[in-house]
Amino acid sequence: MNRMLWIWLAIGWIGFVIFPWYQQEYGFWTLEWLFDGYPTYVDYAPAILQATLLDKYWLLPVGLFLLGPLLLARQGRAHPKYAQILIISGLGGLIWMVGQGFAIGISGWSYGWLESLFGPLDMRQYGLGYGALLMAASYLIILCTGLAAAGAMRGDVFVTSAIGTVVALVALFVFFPVARILGSAFVDIDGAVSGAAFVRNFFDDSVWGLGCLAGGACGVAWNTAFLAILTAVSTTLLGLAFALVVTRTGFRYKKSLRVLTVLPIITPPFVIGLALILLFGRSGAATQFVSDLLGVEAGRWLYGLPGIWLAQTLSFTPISFLVLIGVVEGVSPSMEEASQTLRAGRWKTFVMVSLPLMRPGLANAFLLAFIESMADFGNPMVLGGNYEVLSTEIFFAIVGAQNDAGRAAVLALVLLFFTLSAFAAQRFWLGRKSYATVSGKAESGAHIGLNPALRRLVYCTAVPWGIFTVAVYGMIFYGSFVTRWGFDNTLTLDNYVDAFGIGWSEHGIVWTGAAWDSFWTTLNISAISAPLTAAVGLTTAYLLVRQNFRGKSAFEFGTMLSFAIPGTVIGVSYILAFNVPPFELTGTGVILVICFIFRNMPVGVRGGIAAMSQLDRSLDEASLTLGANSFTTFRRVILPLLRPAIVAALVYSFVRAITSVSAVIFLVSADHNMATSYIIGLVENGRYGVAIAYCCVLIVVMLAAILAVQGAIGKRKLRREDRIAPDRLTPDRVSPAGENLKEKHS
């Protein structure tokens, strides 16, 4: 393990002596700096030359801390102060790096009191670059090695370093930006810090006003909350109906209903909104049919609360469905059978046993839909009309004519308050109330069917809604082949040619379509972020499931937190946090990648936790007692057994990155435009045909990705039969071989 320390120390020195300290203007991967005045030119010089030749003497201590570990060169671990030296070096280096970065910015001292303390400084510095990145990583590992040597995690360097790395990343890319929002909320429109600005923005009538009770318009906070509750109620009820149809009835098209659950994953968030416009907009198919029939004027009812509600219910019902299938299946059949043998009929059994057991699951689905609705950006953007909700208001506060970061920050805080409350309720209140009855024990028995009246009810709810959903998706595809919806319904390929035209010239293929740029950028960025997301997510899951340490619940909360932070809030916070040194990332592709990693990480964590909980702990312990260290165990035992989860995490984060819009829309730049923000632009310009054609292409791409992976790893469902199969290793429950043969102790 000592070898690893020296390797990391060497990386630190390389970062100090060789690589440019500051960020490169022309992008992360360019090598321009190598050929243009390196090493002495001020933009390209490494820290050591910056500090000596270029008078940035404050960078010298950045390297001095790297001398510490050299004291240990001779004695290594035997040195009496081994741990202390490493801790001081690592911590000192990190603190100094970050401290100097914040203290000195693009116009000298960043804070007035520093200037009055040290006198004026007529030098400036930009964002941290390669050199700083390497050194930060090096210091972090040195610090963690030191902590491990001091007894952290029983001296396990790998586990300590993994925890340290995740904590550092989450702190930098989740907590720091959110903290910046808090700070910005107290800045008024001229840039001065004032509590009054916060109070004014916060208590503004446009936020909390209750005018709608008197017939006017309510504040945006109330609007958002009202919409979220409506959506949560409707999606939970519909989701339950679907779940009951699939699990408790003999419905013939169950398989196709299950396909519905894949839809939200591969649907860019505003696609439903677009389809609804095509159906119910003023020139929509249904609208025109009805107005022709009844001779009434086509209305604008879709634009506003009803439209958003409809779109969100369509979008999120499959998510509730997915959650509730698990909940409904999780009710142990033996409890229902017990109830029936106690003379309760089907209806009584459902009402008095099954439903109460599902209650925490229903609440969970409700809160999930509540959070999703709050965070939704695409549908309100497309269908909002005059109905203002927080996520779009935040966007307009930043990009609109006002450009009022203070207001955006306050609105973001309000939104964050709502979603975090729901998230906290979900975790702390429901967390204790789970009646999950799926145990490791083999259970047999079948779920009982529904009472006939109830069955008719769920059929009448689920089937029409399912047909409606199919119609909406059909609309999307049909709409992409229509010249101009509602006015000229001739079929055409023009929309696809506009977006994805390919031409030939003497130089070879020419990508003439307007969408190619954003399309390739999207695939590129998503493909880069997917493996990183999976890596961070699964490592975190490993730490949460397999390691015990102090502050673990805080750690877990922190890592799951970004799930509850709406994309718009993340977008705003990243703009606020990463627009200025020391972390200057806006306008780069890197910020998009980072945003995706931390937006989608909770999904990877959850998947990893679920998969890893199925792995018997004795497998790790066996590996440890056989002399493998925790890293080897992770690499050779856990990772291979988690392969399905890894692949799932990869695909899921890839697809989510493609469909993500709310955070992305703040972070895209001319060089790095993403598909979703490009489509929003098309919608704003009224080019629905091209927008929908683009969406169709994305859907097909994602569907292909998912199907390819599904084919590769096979179907993964939780089925009861799998757990009683005596001699077959199913991918669903990887137990130590032989576990299934266990018989009950006397």
Next chain:
Amino acid sequence: MKIKTRAGSVVFENVTKTYGLGAVTAIDNVSFTINPGELVTLLGPSGCGKTTTLRMIAGLEHATKGKILIGGKDVTQLPATDRDVSMVFQSYALFPHMTVLENVAYGLTVTGVAKAEAHEKAEEGLDLVGLAGYGRRLPSELSGGQQQRVAVARALVLEPEVLLLDEPLSNLDAKLRRQVRTEIRELQQKLGLTAVYVTHDQEEALAVSDHIIVMNRAVIAQQGTPRELYEQPASGFIADFIGDANLVGAELVEIDGDMAHIEIGGLRQTLPHRGLGIGPVNVAVRPDAIELSAVNGESGQSSLKGHITHAAYLGNQMQYSVTSDIGDLFVIDPHIDAPIATGDEVRIGFSGRGLAVVPTDE
């Protein structure tokens, strides 16, 4: 190359283990010594701390207080990876994605042994447990008993100072259990291994052990050879846990050298006093040490009488529940040809063996 043995000792010095900031005490100030080459069983009811003790030897749990030595070396703070012990898990914990050979060679390859050498040694290990030629299968393709032997081979090829077995037979059916436990015992004796064996099955413990440590409620209740534990239980708990026992109140009336005269419900018995003084004592009476006879018959001379409340025929023995002046008794009677009916009055007598004086529970 052969699988060698480097049997080491295990010493616990005043070891305490608490969970959750001291809220739960799993092990309370436990000390014992396991000599090299011995098979020692940790026995006790669920939750007594035996598995925690085993996991502390393995390094999977760490002592809150006290010292643990393996092979004379203080390993209290050493993690499992660095300890020279290996363990056979209750679930076997065979890696399902590796072949049998890869499983057995795993411990060698991860500690830096060249692959060819590791595989050669793994083959020997498989040979040792009678599974030569099974190396290329996956664990899921083996029967439960075979999987169990793979787990043993995997632990043995590392030539550990101590071999730990955590309820290794609990996943096997009853017939196979007896066979496998004999195999394990033979292997242990052949290789001269130090082995620590956890079980809650007292018959298994009696059958395989050189030495048994009985634990109850986080402390050691008694330790000794199987014979000592059965014949000289230190307490009512031990008497009841190792074999069945009826615990009846009695009076120690007179001490005569090593022996004492005991009155049990009016009957006088002479038993070793085992350091107890005159006064009330308990006597642990094995179910087969009680002799019943019909009251109207002439064979029984005892003045102690009781009623049969339940009689059951088990093929090779009769089992009776009896109420009497000295309490409810559980009796095993090999005389299946002359069963006594439920409700009958019986005379109660004791055979000489199968009685032991134990202190009363304070």
